[in-house]
Amino acid sequence: MKEKIDYLNRELQGMPLVDALAFVIKNFEGKKVFSTSFGIEDQALTHFLAPYAEFITTFTLDTGRQFTETYEVFQRTQNKYPALNVQTFFPDAEDVNTYVSKHGVNGFYNSIENRKECCRIRKVVPLQRAIKGAELWITGLRAEQSENRSDMQFLEWDEANQLVKYNPLLHYSLKETEALIDTYNIPLNSLYKKGYLSIGCAPCTRALAEGEPFRAGRWWWEDGKKECGLHIHTDKNY
Template sequence: MTRITNPDQSFTESDYLFFQERLKHLKAEDVIRWAYELFHDKLTYACSFGAEGIVLVDMISKTKPDARIVFLDTHVHFAETYELIHRIKKKYPTLQIDMIEPDLTLEDQKAEYGDRLWATRPDLCCEIRKNRPLKKALEGSTAWLSGLRRDQSPTRANTEFVNQDDKFQLVKVCPLIHWSWQDVWDYIHANELPYNELHDQGYPSIGCEPCTFPVKEGEDHRAGRWSGMEKTECGLHVKPNSAKE
């Protein structure tokens, strides 16, 4: 399908346009298969284990049972999230699920920047506990997978199947861009997949516990993330913009 034969080469704008044209009618499973055929072990899936993440984990397991999946363990996730990861590891024992931790412990972070950094300087907190760890985890990778969907937020509306990721200097593959929230849950229920129990308690989008709240009926699905702040993204899916220290 693709004219690319060396996954380590630097892709041009023309290459990305070629990808978009050739992949535009494929199903999510086919995009995943294409990505692993091209990038092999240099493709890493960064999973938050939200609803979309569970769909991708299941699809990936059918294409590459020993795929590498990384989870950014900030040490402030919900207990329900850790319990879900435990269940996923039991269900898919051949997947390589790595828990990626920040260099700073919460105690060290408090000593250096003050208590509750997520409330006082949330961008810096995400930079320390998510962005820097992911950058380190992706070293040696050529591409990474993400569960972004276009209808999640205005900032994600133009996401393509294959994207040039300037932040991490990699290729970012997003197989679920055309899926709706209903599509995600139809797949989860049809395949009887485990999922985070918080989804049943008004949490459509789940991140770190201090920064995630349930949403009201009719609200945007990401309204519960950093509620009351101007912040809407952790920084993994935005163009480079260094957090100020």
């Protein structure tokens, strides 16, 4: 697999987005999935992946704590791209009830451990169901989103999930991503124009102040590197 990934990454250098998507989809014969949280990057990819709806399973993780605006853009996206047939994966109700009983409905504010456990229950566990059996996972990750993501490749072996992860917008800047949205009239979460550049669960997301980095509005009460556990970039050994 390492040789295949290295080869494909070399071929993808400088390739236009439309061609790159077609190239990668052609080179993976197994189950292919695309995860969307309806953020700006995922919305841009939705537009370009819509023609491949019959070859890709599109899914979203509904944590139960989403913004109303996220559901609104979900509906608008379904209306514009009905062929994608977005599948929704929810957390296990018993896991949520156990967490709330132990830590409280907003117990994630009390410690990093509590917050990560909430993310695990509401995101990571449902993700495992969503990507089960997949060979390729397409994401909207961009290198400039955070320090954690700055050394990614277009295609990477995800050791934890035992599949290949593909990041088509890896080298896109935020302005370039916004240009795709404007050019193709792609539905966008209305919170984005209000300073919510990275949108997660409502209790864990705030608008950015001027000059703050892209993900500063996520889990803003915590210090250091902040991820929910969906995307881990520590294993580069394939």
